Amino acid sequence: MRRADRLFQIIQIFRRSRRPITADAIALELETSKRTIYRDIADLMAQRVPIRGEAGVGYVLDGGYDLPPLMLTPDEIEAAVLGAQWVASRGDPALARAAKDLIGKIGAAVPERLRPYVIEPASGAPPAWKVVPDGLDMARVRAHIHAGRKIRLAYKDEAGADSERIIWPVTIGYRDTTRMLVAWCELRADFRSFRTDRVTDAEFLEDRYPERPAVLRAKWRRQMEEMRAQWRKTEPSPN
Incomplete structure (x- = not known):
């Protein structure tokens, strides 16, 4: 790997990591020596790239730093x-x-x-067949997710039962033919997933929910991790 490419890749590694990363880990990924990484990081810092940290502890890249756009690898x-x-x-x-x-x-x-x-990419995504239309404006849903605002849903479940509820939207999950809206449901006082094609009406409220969107997403992820951990415990062990 050319030195210029290696320096670029080191910055990319920092950009995708939220925690300090050690020279050992960088050297392992780039298949080079730790001494080379130390020298490269010192050179980047000399060029005023805002890297903080020290040998043996780890390094982080300060927020706000970026490279020229579209310096992309194949x-x-x-x-x-x-x-x-x-x-x-x-x-x-x-x-x-x-x-x-x-x-x-x-x-x-x-x-x-x-x-x-x-x-002419070497790979391609297969076309989707029979995608089910959404029952609400998904662009407005995304806007409400970012803004942390509530939505009032009229919903028909799998059995055909109608219900109305106020939700705090968290994220949208995409399947091949349907989309799932993950949200905190005030009616159930818990996280629920709603198929967007089963929404029969939606009112986009101005009310903000009490949690910050990032905090609510973190709580949902923790719940999912706990559920997966519990499922692994109850899964029969292979013979």
Whole structure:
């Protein structure tokens, strides 16, 4: 690996990690020596890249630092295009348009030598069949998730029973043909998942829920992790 590429990859490793990362871990990923990583980090700091930390403890990259846009590797381009293809065929209309625009922007911005990775990628997402339409405006749902605002839903469950409830939307899960809206349900006082095609009416309220969106998502993730851990305990062991 060229030194310039290695320096770029070190910054990428820092950018995707929320915790201090050691020179050992970086060296292992980049298949080089720890001494080389120490020297590279010192050079980056000398170039005013805001890296904090020390040898043996770990390093972090201060927030707010960024590199010139679209300095992408071929694998990163393939990953971005594959993900955008999947969203373009399975996302709601607004996200599908955004995914197609994203592919176009990447193709226009990357160097000529990398353009084939966008126009003729080596991998592709299969087309989605019989995607069920949503019963509410998903663009507004995403806006309410970011804003931490409540939604009043009229919902028909799998058995056909109707209910009305106020929810605190957390995240949207995408399946091949349906979408799931994960939310805290005031009626059940717990997290619930709602198939968006079973929503018969929705009112987007101005009321904010008492939790910050990030805190609510963290609580949901912890609950999911606890449920998975419990499931693993009760799963029969293989013979």
